[in-house]
Amino acid sequence: MSNHPVRRTRAAGAVLALAALALTACSEEPTQGATDVVADAQARDYRDGQVEAQRVRQANRALPSPTSGVVTIDGVDGTLTSEEVTAFQRSGSSVDVEVSRRGEDAAFASLCDGEVDVVDSTRAVAPEELEACRSVGLDVVQLQVASDAVVVAIKNETDVGGDCLGTQQVREVYRAGSPVTTWSQLGDGYDDVPLEVAGPNRENNAFQFFGRTVLDAPAPSLINLRSDYRTFDTDQGSRLFVVGRERDEDLALQLRDRSRERDLAKSRLTEQWQVVNDAKAEVEVAHAEVEKGVRDQRPADQQAADRQRVVRAEEALAAARSEMFVLTDEKNAVVARYDAAAAARARVQRTRGHVGYFLFSYYELFEDQLRPFEITDPDGERNCIFPSQRTITSGEYPLSRRMLLTTTTRSLDRPEVAEFLEHFLDRAGDAAVDAQLVALSQAEIDRQLDWVTGREEPDLVTLEEAPQTEQAAPATQPAEPAR
Structure with missing residues (x-):
């Protein structure tokens, strides 16, 4: 790991924030006509702030001490972490990395208990989890290493009457027991064209991702899909079902x-x-x-x-x-x-009404043949997000997920943690491409490397940024223009 300036200690950042708030409340000039009641209230606020700050300091000191030379990771499988841990251990580093796979909920709880250094997840820390970390003086930092997405697509240069589907409409098309047999059943504007669905088999990463994201199935299987769902062993099979064969086009x-x-x-x-x-x-x-x-x-x-x-x-x-x-x-x-x-x-x-889903990385290879639907969330205004590198990386596209490493400033101040995360980020771009994921821009990787190496103070996760649901909140960027 490269040398970097010594960080200032930030383990008690939440404590300082509370104390500053209390001092501010105490030092404000009373408005005209204020009485002793206001002064008493300010004094109570100050005392309460002092008590809370003391409680947080004590809770922080009570956290378990990390083991020197060991980085602990907990979370989910199916991300880049397993491969990158192996690569790091082969790099000759003396740091030992211990990985558990107890799930995101347990991992975030352990992070806020000071028991692990890094949470490997595809969702951001929830507000209640962030509060738990802050209550013991732990400031949370979130790193993104890659993204993933599924694209729902029909044949290019065909039309079924609409370009935008809500996540619930996508679910209705594919779910077990779906009564949808024509596109017109999805709502006004769609044509009365027979609808037939296809996609990969359960061994394909897209199947698992689609099942969890769209069908709300923790362990997706064919029973979660409609009975006439056509499965294919390869992405090519799904694509040819949607677009047909080139020979047929020529004939x-x-x-x-x-x-x-x-x-x-x-x-x-x-x-x-x-x-x-x-x-x-x-x-x-x-x-x-x-x-x-x-x-x-x-x-x-x-x-x-x-x-x-x-x-x-x-x-x-x-x-x-x-x-x-x-x-x-x-x-x-x-x-x-x-x-x-x-x-x-x-x-x-007949392919006009055929629809399939693909990982974004595969769709990119055949975007001249496939016409993706814009996707909108069921809640809020109809925003119709087009799948692109930007909207997927930001999490704005609803059928996407971000691969995150969540840590704390306490862990970041540990050289062994910083060394591992620096190694991970250095390789993240190539690793994402090799795994058929959506890679981050080099500028975004460099920005996070500055946090890890201490060249810049990291951006802390705040309650305003924490998602209100289990999925990562979409970035507040304008929607990608429709093609």
Whole structure:
């Protein structure tokens, strides 16, 4: 770890804040007409502040002492932490990192009890958890190392009547027992187009994320999804269900030409049938003339001419039939090509109502083929957030999650904790890309590195910033413009 200036001690930051508040209340000049009651109230506020500050100091001193050379982490699995702990331990550092996976609730409780240094989570600290930390003089610092999101998408350059879905509408489309079979059932504006759903199987990270985020299923499985949910072993399978195959697109585009070819082949065959029929008639006439010549006892040369006419007529009929067989084969081939193009167009048309979900990293690779829905939260105004690097990183996009490391200034002042977090942040960008997550900008990583290394004082989490629900609160940034 690089050398950095010694931090000022901040373990009792909450205490100083309370004391300052009490002193301010005591030093304010009474308004005109104030009585001794006001002075008594200010004195009580000051005494209460002193008592609370003393209580917090005592609670802080009672926290367990951390083990030197050991960094303790608790929280959830499925983030970057396991891989980064392994990489850190292979780096040659003498620091030992101990990781538990007891869940976010237990981890935040332990953080505020002074028992762990870092909480590994996909949600921010809740207001009651932040209050618990502050009540023992612990200031909370939140670091973000990556983000993740699922994108709900239909085929690009198609339309089902709307571009924005609420999280509850997405849930209604996919949940077990869903009655939704057409897009028009989702509300006014959507077209009366059959709706069919698909997505990855349970081994895919997107399945687990989608199940927890959209379906409120702690341990997602297929029983949480509608019975006609199409599962695919690969993201490619889900994508092809939504967008169709490129070959079908190419064939569908050929349908007009194939139709003209079919009509021409049929017309030529019809004309050839007339040629055959005319040839048959000539053969019959020629044979009749031979018979008539015999009956009439025509001269020998005339009867010979009649017989020669039969030969020519039969040769013409054979040639006409041969040409008919060729044209029939050609017509059959053209019709087969037409039928293939028509079937391809039908498959392409059926994809109009197909919808799937994908990790954002996979969607980015095929954004020319996929048309994502903007997503809005069910509460508050309809904001319709477009999935993008920015809206996902900020947590503004509702179907996203931020991967967070939450610590305290008390732990940050420990060299071993700072060393581990610096190593983690240095690798966070590449690690996120390798894990198919959304990486932070280098500027954001550098800003957090300044906190960890002591070059800048960290931004402390405040009650105003703490989310009011289990999910991280969206950043107050303007919505990404719709495409």
